Amino acid sequence: MTSSRRSFIRKVVTTAPALAGAPWLLSRGNQVPSVMRRNKSFSANDNIQLAIIGAGGMGMEDAKIASMIPGVKVVAACDLYAGRLERAMKVYGKEIFTTMDYREILDRRDVDAVIIATPDHWHKQISVDALMAGKAAYCEKPMVHDITEGPEVIKAQKKSGTTFQVGSQGMSSLGNEKAKELYEAGAIGQLIYAEGFWARNSPTGAWQYPIPDDASEETVDWDTYISNTTKRKFDPLRFFRWRNYRDYGTGVSGDLFVHLFSSLHYIVSSMGPTKIMATGGLRYWKDGREVPDVLLGMFDYPETRQHPAFNLSLRVNFVDGTSGSTFLKLVGSEGAMDVKWREVVLYKNEATDPLDAFAKSKKKESDKAVLIRKKMVPLENKVYQAEDDYWGAHYDHFNNFFTGVRNKAMVTEDAVFGYRAAAPALLCNDSYFNNEIKYWDPKKMKLES
């Protein structure tokens, strides 16, 4: 064992006293899942009046989950398409305030917090304006559309002193928490490599969303939509399937890699990679889109106080004939972990404590003394599963946000964390489109030449 490896393992073991006894070292082939629980009892100190900015698919889903938290009430909605405002009124009542101008939401004294779930090219400006107007803000991932935009949001969060959470909800899941706990307790030994995969195989999965029959310049405020980007004639595809176009979306890496970065950074306490390379192509969904449907990213993570140097590879495939899967895997010198939001599977390849020097030296002696035919040793694995009535990562992430708002406490994914998760995803696009390797200083959050 090298000294750096030993010191990483020792460090993580000593920082996780709750896991003393390391139960995964005691049994082999244990298939009975351990149940992961979330305590649901908390009190609603104050009522929080919430507004949705961008009341499309995710904005409405966010609002639904947020409203499950006692004391939280939707009082307003903003969207650039009339049909979405009508829908918001159907769900939350005719009396809610509706507008196509988000600044009217920010001017309202009865709004304490906003959900920002517009396409990516509006995230930065609305977040900054919301924070500076004194509103707490939950902004969907990726935090920004372009690598240059992060510092402005970080500055607004600091200056305003208001709560800001980025919406990579998996971060707050029981699965991520368990993975972090196991990683810090040394369950996989020294981290060597990680990989993540997001695969889909359907038109909707590949962003071919339906266009409403009444989509027109009468029902859509197109001028506002494009007011911060390239001027073009009204195009319903660019409005309703915005993910396919670079002016508004951030491709598969901004949409999906970013979730994997958030989870990974949370689990191993990382600030991010230093070297970013991406390749891929538009293989199948040739519907006029400007972004690839297959993307492969490779990333070098430097050694830090929290983790050793390791490599990461990420893939998105929207043409997956095996019908799709998603995972994040962390591979270490003593085992591996598959991490999902509701489940963690820990694979161990050694039944003895890797730190037990006595057992190791005894094994060496016995190997020399007797020639015994080696056996196929099954991987030891342990499954951790959320209990059946777990309300899920999305609920946990909103609960974390509103607890931050109520108690003026830290949230799990503030602007600095959100920018560090978004940056390597955005740099994948820059690497892919410019055919370059990108170098990034994750600590200073600056591009390197």
Ligand SMILES: NC(=O)c1ccc[n+]([C@@H]2O[C@H](COP(=O)([O-])OP(=O)(O)OC[C@H]3O[C@@H](n4cnc5c(N)ncnc54)[C@H](O)[C@@H]3O)[C@@H](O)[C@H]2O)c1
């Ligand atoms: N966390 C997750 O798992 C998750 C899942 C899906 C989407 N998202 C994120 O949520 C955001 C929205 O995605 P979606 O799938 O809901 O898209 P969507 O097209 O369904 O909804 C976006 C809505 O924003 C509105 N809009 C556009 N510009 C606006 C502006 N300037 N002001 C007010 N409203 C505006 C549109 O009219 C539309 O109704 C994206 O950033 C996306 O990355 C996150």
